Amino acid sequence: MSTAEETAGGEAQAWGEVTPDAARRLLIAAVEAFAERGYHATTTRDIAGRAGMSPAALYIHYKTKEELLHRISRIGHEKALEILRTAARQEGTARERLAGAVSSFVRWHAGGRTTARVVQYELDSLGPDARDEILALRRQCDAEVRAIIEDGVAAGEFDVLDVKGTTLAVLSLCIDVARWFNVNGPWTPDEVGALYADLVLRMVGVGAK
Amino acid sequence: MSTAEETAGGEAQAWGEVTPDAARRLLIAAVEAFAERGYHATTTRDIAGRAGMSPAALYIHYKTKEELLHRISRIGHEKALEILRTAARQEGTARERLAGAVSSFVRWHAGGRTTARVVQYELDSLGPDARDEILALRRQCDAEVRAIIEDGVAAGEFDVLDVKGTTLAVLSLCIDVARWFNVNGPWTPDEVGALYADLVLRMVGVGAK
DNA sequence: TGCCGCACTAAGCGCCCGCTCACCTTCGGC
DNA sequence: GCCGAAGGTGAGCGGGCGCTTAGTGCGGCA
Missing domain, CATH: 1.10.10.60 (Homeodomain-like)
Structure with a gap:
């Protein structure tokens, strides 16, 4: 997988x-x-x-130029959700699943930066109905990440002050990769994925190891 | 101040x-x-x-519509840089200065979300010359944050694998607040600032309290 | 009081936008 | 061999865009 x-x-x-x-x-x-x-x-x-x-x-x-954006957004968000779901349903500790989710999610945003940029940053250009549909997918992404963090907290693995806020920050960190990542820059998508997995584990109170 | x-x-x-x-x-x-x-x-x-x-x-x-965006971007970036500089030159440990920088930078992005959104996300709409000028200011912002982190590493306060990457991630996290922050949402700018200061300290290897 | 300068407006120019329509080509089925 | 559907083109429509220009109202000063 x-x-x-x-x-x-x-x-x-x-x-x-x-x-x-x-x-x-x-x-x-x-x-x-x-x-x-x-x-x-x-x-x-x-x-x-x-x-x-x-x-x-x-x-x-x-039918219209907007339909193109709508189609792109839906397919892109479905792909993003699939990546997070796959990682969340893996066997292993919450720590392993969170690291896997972050690194693959970040790899997608860095490697497919062209697509991810459209998907994540052109949402406001959609009409209300289409935007609502996409926002529902986005909420499911949030729920996947939050579930992993809640698991970790419940299992005593993680030390988190504010689960909701931390979830948001983790997703925000990953998504913003699409804004700054440069294919000619010093990092490969894999490297950024690994770095970010480490940073996120620190955010939930688990040492680097 | x-x-x-x-x-x-x-x-x-x-x-x-x-x-x-x-x-x-x-x-x-x-x-x-x-x-x-x-x-x-x-x-x-x-x-x-x-x-x-x-x-x-x-x-x-x-003269043109673009000149408006240019003026807005320059004033906004100068303000952002001033906030980071003020925090960086405060007395105290690297940990205190980093927490202060992050919380005030985040407060600005959340409270002045309207301005921050334009400043941070409409950069590509500028022509090459204007964009280069703004990017220079942005590099100075990066340098301020990196200096604090380098200080912390040198003083043995922080535990960081990749200073450059961590600096980028910290700034990315703060900037993206302008994208998702909602005035009618569950948090005040102060709360997000405090939460993010805590998260960033964890990212550089310093425990919460 | 008369006049200048300037901030501002009404009208509109030229352009390019999203989108449409009449027509053309290709091709499988009988 | 002819026919209709599917997929494509060239030309162009109505309209709204960024921006300009000729003219207007008005405050300040000799």
């Missing part, structure tokens, strides 16, 4: 489930454009151009 | 240095609009309207 996740290679393989080939190319083009310039600064002409198509082709597969 | 910072009251008093009254009103209107909708989704008509003026009035005081 934890071996050949989505750590390796380009970020494109995650979109395999998007079925007509042209629709997938448009979606990937939109992810790149949104990540580079932001949703509002991206034009439909730019998206279609990156996908090698005319501007009108976009509207055969998607 | 550390008493009546900018903790109290509305976020407007920080802009006292912006001199013609109309220019200040436009700037505050721009901060609100950028924070709500983002830079690209905000129109100059909206900014002028919030300031109670006609669209054309904006161009008497600012």
